[in-house]
Amino acid sequence: MRLTVLAFDGVFDTGLTVLLDTFSTANELAVAQGIERPLFDVKLVGVRPQIRTAIGLAATVEAAASVRRPDWVIVPALNAKQPDRLVDALGRPDVVEGLAQLHTWHADGVGMAGACIGTFLLAEAGLLDGREATTTWSLAPLFRRRYPDVRLDDSRMVIASERVITAGAMMGHLDLALWLVRQASPQMAALVARFMLIDRRSSQARYIxxxxxxxxxxxxxxxxxxxxxxxxxxxxxxxxxxxxxxxxxxxxxxxxxxxxxxxxxxxxxxxxxxxxxxxxxxxxxxxxxxxxxxxxxxxxxxxxxxxxxxxxxxxxxxxxx
Structure with missing residues (x-):
């Protein structure tokens, strides 16, 4: 499965690394189980040659427009936990450019996935209109005001709506990654969950x-x-x-x-x-x-x-x- 992770400056470090570490763990365990090829081909991409994470780490990324057509594009969260900061971030030139790239991929039939504030980027691109979706519970009031055409259920941890997947707050990145592993191999998803001590959490309601x-x-x-x-x-x-x-x-x-x-x-x-x-x-x-x-x-x-x-x-x- 070809996965493209689209990251921007100010990306939430834990969300990004949870995604990459989960897929890396699945690949390592697959090899250990005698599977000839890794389950996932993961590319970290951006609209600029380099990104800087929220805590200041620099990462060189591939150009989003140049990668081979992926099966899924995953958008991790920006580290903008306050509504005013998030609204400002959504208007940044690099983010606007990234939203255009999401449209291109979506029009080509690529699956879209976002976790936590990453779901705001999918909604900002209009990819969640008319769909069920979830997001980080703490920003659900802003989400409802900004995207009234999305059927938001912020009590749920992961919502799959055809080829668009959304996940809940912060560590929802982990639930999203495991959902994608499960699509490749339910058995491997169970194994990864045991190695990484991941509990099944169908709801984020008890955290609200x-x-x-x-x-x-x-x-x-x-x-x-x-x-x-x-x-x-x-x-x-x-x-x-x-x-x-x-x-x-x-x-x-x-x-x-x-x-x-x-x-x-x-x-x-x-x-x-x-x-x-x-x-x-x-x-x-x-x-x-x-x-x-x-x-x-x-x-x-x-x-x-x-x-x-x-x-x-x-x-x-x-x-x-």
């Missing part, structure tokens, strides 16, 4: 910090504060809207636009986050249930397992280790 997302919008920030003050009372859309001096329709519409979910779903996220914290400090489960608005601990146990994929005992064991 509701408070961080709330700061993307003034109304949502006020709603978040109201919700934290009312976790024990239970949720009422009418009461929330009245407290914020807006209509229920406005609150519903704004949370959907910024967060991609209903006010109730966001309220539930905060319940889970609060309950998880209280579990971590060893509080009694019945007391925790009361503090987050549940009549009994059985309901809370079910919610935590459904949302986090782990029960209370597992959570306490994790947090002690």
């Amino acid at each position: 910090i509701p408070d961080h997302l709330a700061h993307a919008d003034p109304l949502i920030e006020r709603f978040e504060r109201w919700a934290r003050d009312n976790l024990a009372s239970g949720f009422s859309l009418q009461e929330a809207a009245s407290a914020l001096a807006v209509s229920t329709r406005t609150l519903q519409r704004r949370t959907e636009a910024v967060l991609g979910k209903s006010p109730l779903a966001f309220f539930q996220d905060m319940r889970v986050e609060r309950a998880q914290h209280l579990v971590s400090i060893g509080q009694d489960l019945e007391k925790i249930a009361g503090e987050v608005g549940y009549a009994d601990s059985a309901t809370l146990r079910t919610l935590l397992r459904r949302r986090l994929g782990r029960g209370v005992r597992e959570l306490r064991t994790e947090l002690r280790s």
